[in-house]
Amino acid sequence: MSRTILRGRVLSFTRAPQAIDDHESYLYLEDGAVGIADGIVVWVGDFAEADLAGAMVIDHRPNLILPGFIDLHLHYVQSNMMAAYAGSLLEWLNTYTFIEEQKFAQQGHADAVAVDFYDALIRHGTTSAVAYCSSHPRSVDAFFAEAQRRNMLMVGGKVMMDRNAPEGLCDTAQSGYDDTKALIARWHGRGRGLYAISPRFAITSTPEQMEAARALVAEHPDAYVQTHLSENDAEISYSMALYPDSPDYTGIYEDYGLLGRKTLLGHCIHLNHRETAVLAETGAVAVFCPTSNLFLGSGLFDRERLMKAGVRVGVATDIGGGTSVSMLRTLDEGYKVLQLRGQRLNPLASFDMATRGNAEALGLDDTIGSIAPGRAADLVVLDARATPLMRMRMGNVETLVEELFVLQTLGDDRAVAEVYVAGARAKSTLGGL
Numbered sequence: 496m497s498r499t500i501l502r503g504r505v506l507s508f509t510r511a512p513q514a515i516d517d518h519e520s521y522l523y524l525e526d527g528a529v530g531i532a533d534g535i536v537v538w539v540g541d542f543a544e545a546d547l548a549g550a551m552v553i554d555h556r557p558n559l560i561l562p563g564f565i566d567l568h569l570h571y572v573q574s575n576m577m578a579a580y581a582g583s584l585l586e587w588l589n590t591y592t593f594i595e596e597q598k599f600a601q602q603g604h605a606d607a608v609a610v611d612f613y614d615a616l617i618r619h620g621t622t623s624a625v626a627y628c629s630s631h632p633r634s635v636d637a638f639f640a641e642a643q644r645r646n647m648l649m650v651g652g653k654v655m656m657d658r659n660a661p662e663g664l665c666d667t668a669q670s671g672y673d674d675t676k677a678l679i680a681r682w683h684g685r686g687r688g689l690y691a692i693s694p695r696f697a698i699t700s701t702p703e704q705m706e707a708a709r710a711l712v713a714e715h716p717d718a719y720v721q722t723h724l725s726e727n728d729a730e731i732s733y734s735m736a737l738y739p740d741s742p743d744y745t746g747i748y749e750d751y752g753l754l755g756r757k758t759l760l761g762h763c764i765h766l767n768h769r770e771t772a773v774l775a776e777t778g779a780v781a782v783f784c785p786t787s788n789l790f791l792g793s794g795l796f797d798r799e800r801l802m803k804a805g806v807r808v809g810v811a812t813d814i815g816g817g818t819s820v821s822m823l824r825t826l827d828e829g830y831k832v833l834q835l836r837g838q839r840l841n842p843l844a845s846f847d848m849a850t851r852g853n854a855e856a857l858g859l860d861d862t863i864g865s866i867a868p869g870r871a872a873d874l875v876v877l878d879a880r881a882t883p884l885m886r887m888r889m890g891n892v893e894t895l896v897e898e899l900f901v902l903q904t905l906g907d908d909r910a911v912a913e914v915y916v917a918g919a920r921a922k923s924t925l926g927g928l
């Protein structure tokens with residue numbers, strides 16, 4: 496069995512940090528080694544104690560080796576339409592998004608976009624993500640086939656949407672059910688692929704389609720569920736007009752049996768007391784998408800309130816409403832959103848959230864999100880001196896916490912020195928860079 500040993504400063508969280516001085520929440524090795532065989536981490540420790548016999552050593556000093564970033568919510572089919580000039584969510588969806596996603600009906604389009612999308616993820620240090628595909632099954636085939644080719648753990652699904660969108664994008668309650676069922680059979684558990692049943696949001700699904708989603712969730716309890724919740728005021732009013740019998744927006748998904756520990760809810764900005772309690776009770780995950788929330792003027796996520804109520808929270812880019820593929824940029828914007836809420840997101844908590852925390856949100860923390868024996872060797876190598884400005888700033892940095900904050904505040908894809916997917920070099924081997 497051939498072994499690779501990565502040498503560098505190793506950082507991996509073991510639980511959620513409670514404070515900026517919670518140094519018990521992570522493993523940090525100043526001169527560390529990560530032993531990898533067959534795509535799996537087999538040993539972690541001080542380099543001086545590593546068994547080097549027969550191993551290939553790759554020296555990443557002085558860079559930091561972390562678990563690869565995990566992005567909990569994005570739309571791969573919107574990769575080509577980031578930075579679309581729209582005032583707010585519904586205008587943005589109708590003017591740009593629904594037009595762009597119709598292109599995925601064309602043969603070959605999804606395959607080409609999938610290649611570019613995965614290249615972008617890798618360039619930015621993201622090794623796993625949860626994605627919406629378009630309503631066309633071929634967009635899902637392209638998404639999972641390309642992930643499998645790269646050996647990446649990816650979660651995704653076809654959006655179900657049968658109203659309030661152009662005809663070219665709409666399925667029906669029946670076809671959405673049938674297509675989703677066939678796609679789960681084809682992709683869930685194949686390679687590292689995992690399926691997410693994906694009713695887009697209440698506005699674009701009829702009650703009949705919500706019933707179909709309920710049936711799918713009941714029939715496939717091991718699949719994920721993803722949708723959007725409480726992003727924008729106009730969206731909330733329209734949803735309540737469409738579902739007048741539900742007590743509130745969360746209540747719509749609750750009424751159709753869509754909430755559970757495998758449910759990922761994008762945004763969750765404007766929740767009332769009851770909704771927060773329902774999320775806490777059901778274990779559904781509220782996904783914070785800061786760059787998107789600022790870009791579309793949707794509002795300020797209240798992380799502290801949700802966490803105090805016992806709601807599970809994750810973080811994501813929400814491409815293409817989001818304005819960066821980078822989880823570093825996302826953490827920076829997340830920090831600023833929370834500043835406006837009078838909350839502080841300390842750098843230990845933010846890096847934990849983008850790695851181990853998001854893995855835990857997926858129930859996959861025994862597989863990804865940390866560096867430990869038995870975990871997948873999905874890793875990112877970060878260089879806090881990647882740009883002249885960062886180098887200048889690092890001259891003034893004394894602690895790991897300060898370095899992490901510089902990385903999230905000033906870093907982007909240039910700070911990603913290397914990426915490993917299942918133990919294989921993935922960034923430096925990308926073509927065309």
Ligand code: GUN
Pocket residue numbers: 570584588592695696723726787813816
């Ligand atoms: N709500 C329904 N669809 C979308 C989408 O594509 N992006 C965002 N940000 N919100 C949505």
Ligand code: ZN
Pocket residue numbers: 568569570723761813816
């Ligand atoms: Zn979204």
